[in-house]
Amino acid sequence: MIKAEQLSKTFLHNNGPHVVLEDLEFHLEEKEFVAIVGRSGSGKSTFLDLVMGLTQPSSGSITRTKPDLTIGYVFQRPALLPWRTVLRNVALPLEIAGEPRQVWEEKARHSLAQVGMVHTAEGYPFQLSGGMAQRVAIARALVQEPDLLLMDEPFGALDPILRDNLNVNLLKLWARTKKTILFVTHSINEAIFLSDRVVILEEGRFIEEVVIDIPRPRDFDTFHSSEFIAKVRKIRSIMPIQPNLPRAPL
């Protein structure tokens, strides 16, 4: 679905060029759930921007197998517009695409139902808790029925218990809708729990790929299974404890 070859991205700063991503090789297959794990500043978000087409590669290429591939994007923050009701927030992508009201209203409601938030449709974002708001943001990303869902640390700002809950729900949603998901996180546990494959990003390079063959469906017990712990151990051993250099903030 997505194929990156020798992909590099360099930003020009006042104090010289700053290499964010270097020679990445990557592929993503249909209906796959892939997690990219890396510490802050390792270039995760830049990679998603490249996949999304929000920024262009400095060298190398990123290709989509389907030319009219549609992509939904979930950010680190819900970024709901406070002056719109929940329903109209979810409908925003459709409105911008020029869909008529009858269409977006029905689709937005359906999308909210998928994340179990349809009861909040007429409310405003300030009435939602952090976790609810992020679920609404997921509904907004799903409303265009995208082929691919990009998620950039969507639950990173939430408390761990809520985060686990939302991840379990996300897996159910994925099982139901059979979307392709590319999920970026700095949590090793989250990456293993969710994905088929964990790609480790370090200093702008994909240093290793770990296939997660833990059987599905996965639930809270998965976290305590021996295979889960073995995977955590494996990835920890790959990721260096101390990054080589402090990187310039982006």
Place this chain on the structure above:
Amino acid sequence: MKIPSLLLKTVSPVVLVLSILLMWQLIIWVLSPQEWLFPSPLLVWTRFNELWHANALQHHVLVTGTEVLAGYGLGIFLGLCSGYPISQIRLLEKVATPYLVAANSVPLIAFAPLLLLWLGSGMGTNIVVAAMVVYFPVTISTIAGFHSVSPYHTRLLHSLRANKWQRFRRLELPSAIPGILAGMKIAAPLAVVGAVVGEFLGTGEGLGHLILEANGLLDTAQLFVAIIILALFGICFYLSSLGLEQLLTGPWHHKRRL
């Protein structure tokens, strides 16, 4: 709305007005000042009725009201028209902002005689004076309003590939509205000040003229009538901008943001 808070909202202004009147009357009773120095509420009321029935008030109220409204509207319009481009074009902002701030700290009222000289006396000049004092706070708050757009929201609209108009209509304008309204609230009483100062300089009509006339004749009761009407003007303007704020941002503004 709960009943106690509704009660509080409607009763408290009435209580306030009544207590001001009571204080006023108390001063009259205790100090018994001379009538031309400090008239009683009753005297002011009588004078108001006299003026009203003699048709000596209506025209002036209409003139000042028109000046205030037109000046306020013009000032807001110009403030929005210049505030938006300044907020969007960085170079323009760098060049214009220091002058705007400097111009705002000059007492603009001091320009009124100059305007009178250039434009001649009349309602038009007073409208310009009112518009000028309204213009600066509205411009500055418009710039601040358009700068308050959240970078997360910008990124979202960017990812949805919204065009420039869609970004303006669905993100920038709604983000800026609370700021613009704040400027409009500050500017509302200023519009009244601007119009009255213009009238002071001599147009022969309007409440400002009525004040000058009353002052010359030591008709303090008439002075009070004019002042109270002007105060009511200011309050009405302020309340209507408050109402507009409630209408436009009521359901969501000043609430927790995500």
